[in-house]
Amino acid sequence: GAVVSQHPSWVICKSGTSVKIECRSLDFQATTMFWYRQFPKQSLMLMATSNEGSKATYEQGVEKDKFLINHASLTLSTLTVTSAHPEDSSFYICSAKDRKAYEQYFGPGTRLTVT
């Protein structure tokens, strides 16, 4: 079946630094990838929709200059948290939509802790 991977699975960084999270579709091409944020015991909040070769579409309230998204190929999207602060600590989950189907597959998530 379709697999989506994320790297790293967890990361700890110091306040003020930037962190890059990768999302890859391993055995299918994804024209669209999505980035979600999940706080403890809460639901997934959509942050942005990433389309290959074009600018990401951010949800209301999400700072595009803080959460930089790049979707350079049909199998890779990256989320960079710039100048991270402790309040950015969260679980970040990506999902990828198979270009040949309507199915959306989820990655395992990346836990970011900002100290």
Place this chain on the structure above:
Amino acid sequence: AQRVTQPEKLLSVFKGAPVELKCNYSYSGSPELFWYVQYSRQRLQLLLRHISRESIKGFTADLNKGETSFHLKKPFAQEEDSAMYYCALRKDSSASKIIFGSGTRLSIRP
């Protein structure tokens, strides 16, 4: 704007008892509805979608457009059903983004 509501944060039932996880949505069009499940320490995965009209792991869900509901049901709960369940909505099959409800934690007691 579309919205998904799951009124129960936690649902605890005994093994063998029936289960119903409630989901209501608000959207003026004809959306696609989904149920996703997240088992402990595993990634989110699709359980079922309304257009498939299928039963997965004994679970079924019927879209009621009049009540704008998509409740998830299983007649006899099993311990392995313990997980986090999310109801989700997509505006239509051509749309991209999926909006999630707040989730319900299902706990099956032995």
